[in-house]
Amino acid sequence: IDVDAWSRQALVDGGLRDAKCWSRLVGSQGIDTSDEVIVYGGGPLDAMPVWWTFKYLGIDHVAVLRGGWHAWNWENRDTSTDPAQLAPTDFQPEFQSDSVLGVTRNQWRIWQQRR
DSSP states (O other), X not given: OOHHHHHHHHHSTTGGGOHHHXXXXXXXXXXXXXXXXXXXXXXXXXXXXXXXXXXXXXXXXEEEOXXXXXXXXXXXXXXXXXXXXXXXXXXXXXXXXXXXXXXXXXXXXXXXXXX
């Protein structure tokens, strides 16, 4: 996932409610609302913006990989450098408006800089 592209979309006026754009961004990853998704980053906090976005878009089954990518590797779990070959989906977001409390652009930027 291109986290920077997702952040830019969230900062555009009305960007969090742009169904066409989120349909393209998420659907191109082969993800649909009925899928189980596990997000990860260098650490658990790195994955939280993506986790929240998926939940906001109506994907109910989203989890954060405990310990992040570093823990996964430290435990010698299976990995691959091959890109996943997932067919695009016709993702239709089901916005969970109760998840947004009116975050301003400046609050979003401050939060992004802290991660």
